[in-house]
Amino acid sequence: MEQDSELHVFIPTPDQLESCPKSPAKHYLSASYELKFTDLCVKIDKREILKDVYGVAKPGEMVAIMGPSGAGKTTLLNCLAGRRPIESGTLTLNSRSITKQLKRKISYVLQQDIFIEDLTCWETLWFTALLRLPGSMPRAEKKQRIMELVDALDMEKCLHTKIGNTDVRGLSGGEKKRTTIACELLTNPALMLLDEPTSGLDSSNAFSLCNTLKKFAKDSGKILIASIHQPSSQIFNMFDKLLLLCDGKMAYFGEVKNCAQHFASLELPCPANYNLADHILDQVKGAQDVRDTIVKGATQQRKDNWVNMNGEVPFNSEGPSTEASNGAAGQKKVISKLSSHVTEFDEMEIDDDYTKYREEYESPWPTGFFLQFSVLFQRSVKYSFFRIYSKWHIMQFISLSIFIGMMWFQIEPTERQISNRQGVAFFFLVFTSFEFMLDSVLSAFNDRVVVNKERLAGYYRLSAYYLAKNLSEIPLLFGLASIFFTIIFCLSGLSPYFVDYLQMLGLLLLSAIVTHLFVSSMTVEITQHSVQSYLLL
Numbered sequence: 001m002e003q004d005s006e007l008h009v010f011i012p013t014p015d016q017l018e019s020c021p022k023s024p025a026k027h028y029l030s031a032s033y034e035l036k037f038t039d040l041c042v043k044i045d046k047r048e049i050l051k052d053v054y055g056v057a058k059p060g061e062m063v064a065i066m067g068p069s070g071a072g073k074t075t076l077l078n079c080l081a082g083r084r085p086i087e088s089g090t091l092t093l094n095s096r097s098i099t100k101q102l103k104r105k106i107s108y109v110l111q112q113d114i115f116i117e118d119l120t121c122w123e124t125l126w127f128t129a130l131l132r133l134p135g136s137m138p139r140a141e142k143k144q145r146i147m148e149l150v151d152a153l154d155m156e157k158c159l160h161t162k163i164g165n166t167d168v169r170g171l172s173g174g175e176k177k178r179t180t181i182a183c184e185l186l187t188n189p190a191l192m193l194l195d196e197p198t199s200g201l202d203s204s205n206a207f208s209l210c211n212t213l214k215k216f217a218k219d220s221g222k223i224l225i226a227s228i229h230q231p232s233s234q235i236f237n238m239f240d241k242l243l244l245l246c247d248g249k250m251a252y253f254g255e256v257k258n259c260a261q262h263f264a265s266l267e268l269p270c271p272a273n274y275n276l277a278d279h280i281l282d283q284v285k286g287a288q289d290v291r292d293t294i295v296k297g298a299t300q301q302r303k304d305n306w307v308n309m310n311g312e313v314p315f316n317s318e319g320p321s322t323e324a325s326n327g328a329a330g331q332k333k334v335i336s337k338l339s340s341h342v343t344e345f346d347e348m349e350i351d352d353d354y355t356k357y358r359e360e361y362e363s364p365w366p367t368g369f370f371l372q373f374s375v376l377f378q379r380s381v382k383y384s385f386f387r388i389y390s391k392w393h394i395m396q397f398i399s400l401s402i403f404i405g406m407m408w409f410q411i412e413p414t415e416r417q418i419s420n421r422q423g424v425a426f427f428f429l430v431f432t433s434f435e436f437m438l439d440s441v442l443s444a445f446n447d448r449v450v451v452n453k454e455r456l457a458g459y460y461r462l463s464a465y466y467l468a469k470n471l472s473e474i475p476l477l478f479g480l481a482s483i484f485f486t487i488i489f490c491l492s493g494l495s496p497y498f499v500d501y502l503q504m505l506g507l508l509l510l511s512a513i514v515t516h517l518f519v520s521s522m523t524v525e526i527t528q529h530s531v532q533s534y535l536l537l
């Protein structure tokens with residue numbers, strides 16, 4: 001593998017891609033984690049959004065969260081990701097409440113694919129790896145990890161395609177989703193939460209994505225929990241478990257294969273040749289008495305399947321535990337079995353990554369301030385350059401400067417022409433200040449969503465972003481405005497002295513700094529506010 005300079009964006013050649021190891025991706029094997037949540041309740045403005053929601057997921061399992069619109073699927077995912085506080089209930093990973101350190105083992109794929117649109121798929125992955133993987137991890141290992149994911153998620157074809165947007169076509173919907181998933185998998189999470197990963201994809205893309213996820217979860221021992229809308233039968237049957245919500249209450253939790261039987265036992269059987277997922281959703285969206293029957297059925301199902309309502313003993317999908325139902329002796333046996341299970345998990349929790357990069361795992365950020373700053377600086381130069389020095393932008397500046405230069409062409413160095421000189425200087429300063437401000441506002445507007453997403457996932461400090469953004473964009477803006485000014489200065493004959501030229505350039509630089517700092521401070525304030533209100537800090 002070629003040696004590259006410290007922050008040079010590495011681009012793999014087809015041969016290097018060919019030589020990358022085929023799945024299962026060895027770096028992505030997870031230590032076994034078990035997720036358990038019981039009696040989760042969430043209230044927003046005194047309105048009950050989730051009530052007594054529970055579930056268990058084991059390593060390698062795919063769990064579907066389904067329910068009608070507004071049932072609370074996203075709220076539940078936010079709670080599991082630790083992004084929404086819960087009113088009451090317990091949430092544990094390997095029988096431990098979720099600490100900041102354990103939170104690093106959880107990743108959250110949002111419904112929208114949020115990226116910097118001017119970067120390619122590979123650049124996006126590479127910058128994410130530099131920001132999210134431990135700073136002390138060798139760069140070769142980071143590259144290796146990306147290449148393993150590229151292989152596992154079948155992304156070779158689109159690696160050098162720009163992300164794109166509605167104006168400039170880039171990655172397809174499915175490729176964007178794979179890129180989002182790869183960015184989250186880079187940190188080797190044990191638990192992956194996905195909010196409607198198939199929305200916006202056609203049926204074959206949705207099937208192929210779920211198939212890849214299923215294989216990856218199985219091979220690496222990760223837990224995948226996804227909210228999903230109207231899956232096809234094929235996709236529905238790929239999931240191991242189903243958590244069905246109805247108005248924030250449990251409507252079913254258990255294995256997908258037992259679901260049809262459960263609904264039949266409630267006298268709501270699925271008609272022949274009908275998609276079971278559609279049938280279930282029709283029922284939970286049905287009349288109030290049908291919904292009451294389903295919720296009651298779920299309460300009974302829980303009683304039958306949980307040995308202890310506090311969730312001290314794991315959910316047994318095969319039905320009530322025979323050991324536990326054998327009275328106190330049976331209960332003791334189950335609990336001692338569970339304790340040995342927990343010890344085993346505790347030992348496994350110190351996984352390979354944790355052992356190797358302990359320092360970073362125990363600090364609040366995966367990388368130090370300087371590395372965050374340098375990666376963000378390089379990324380900002382890369383995409384801001386194309387925006388600021390776009391063909392249209394350059395043509396607009398040059399034609400305008402020629403036009404103004406012609407209007408005030410070679411002003412005579414006499415007293416009568418003083419007002420004309422002031423006119424040129426004033427016009428040029430006001431125009432460039434507005435141009436700087438407009439550019440900063442537009443770029444801040446584009447950045448805000450990306451920065452929000454990255455800050456919520458704990459990529460970097462806001463101060464590192466602020467410094468990198470300003471230090472990268474001010475020189476770029478100043479460079480373009482200097483060309484503009486030089487043309488006007490020469491055509492208008494503003495002054496025969498070079499020192500005057502330098503003084504005016506100095507004023508230009510000051511104006512660029514002041515407008516840019518002003519606008520970016522506002523963005524930082526807005527970003528900080530929205531991240532804090534989202535996290536309800």
Ligand SMILES: Nc1ncnc2c1ncn2[C@@H]1O[C@H](COP(=O)(O)OP(=O)(O)OP(=O)(O)O)[C@@H](O)[C@H]1O
Pocket residue numbers: 044045049067068069070071072073074075076
């Ligand atoms: N911040 C909030 N303030 C007030 N109400 C909220 C807030 N967040 C969610 N809700 C309400 O909670 C309920 C559940 O919302 P949630 O987004 O979890 O539903 P969902 O099942 O994901 O819906 P969809 O499938 O349409 O995305 C909705 O009625 C919604 O209006």
